[in-house]
Amino acid sequence: MAKIVGGINVTHVPYIGRAIANKLQQDPYWKPFFDGFPPVRQWLAKVKPDIAVVIYNDHGLNFFLDKMPTFAIGAAAEYNNADEGWGIPTLPPYQGDVDLSWHMIDSLIEEEFDMVTCQEMLVDHAFTIPLELFWPGQHPCPVRTVPICVNTVQFPLPKPARCFKFGQAIGRAIESWDSDARVVVIGTGGLSHQLDGQRAGFINKEFDLMFMEKLISDPLWVTRYSIPDLVELTGTQGVELINWLTARGALLGEVAKVHANYHVPISNTASGLLCMEAV
């Protein structure tokens, strides 16, 4: 059966893509963010995943309001990145794993998570930037991928308790796949930030740090909150942290922290990084 080697949660601001393109990793503004990644890359070199299941939210590249799935999964041999309109370099295609995708679709729908299935799917910065941070400059990316997209755009969003259970079902799907593949689960987005409204620029460091802590020790803590609670506590886009919670659910059981980093601000966002492995 396939093995989940661990999980990594990380922020996905588009301008990170520009900073990478302009080689600003050592620039004083960016350094505290980029310095978080070498320990994660060392861990990846040690655990050697073959496949990354990436849980993220689309920002209007693949999905629009004409059809907005709550949970969608890719089932393609290849995923393309494309122009999102901000002049950030478009990255080369990512290899999929169609067998794992369809196994996950079968398993998730059997567990009553009725996925939207996508045999074509564009992947935006929320998918590409984390992979670029973990495997910098490696094109093609050295892991095969399965994208899982969670709606954080149009309310109602899936509530935290549901996301955690969804993550657990993802974990069981991966671990029931008849394969010797090693799989890393990645959750992207957050942490606290708000781009829109008079409250733009809202950041809640205290909550973010508590959330990162609890994700290790007591992930059910987060499920006490509703989506409006999370918007109030972390901002209209901070709510993307439900992708972190989903990824944590997929790790099934106790985890230990491998590495964490937290830095404010990157663009308007509190940036977080949390690498976990099963104990």
Place this chain on the structure above:
Amino acid sequence: MITGKQKRVIPGTTMFDGDVARKGYALNKMCFSFNSAENRAAYLEDKEAYCDRYGLNEQQKKAALSLQVLDMLAAGGNAYYLAKLGGIFGLDMQDVGAQQTGMTKEAFKAKLVEAGK
């Protein structure tokens, strides 16, 4: 089950729910089209005609042409799509944040740094 419609009020914050998504559909659809470089160029060529092609109402059109983010939000715009319109004009998230909070860009950036302390 949900009974009645009680909306959570969070000051300075709009949750992009069904009511807003209905209201803002044309504006957001136009912004979604700006993923294409060709469409971005067409917008710059004749903004009003482009708005008309997407069926923006007067409120949406006025808000889009003025690039006033709070007005675009009031007209049903969603931050993720509006960012693509802002991108055409080289507005970054600190420009947009400063504009909405009535601060200078420097003051807005200082506020972000302060939030990290």
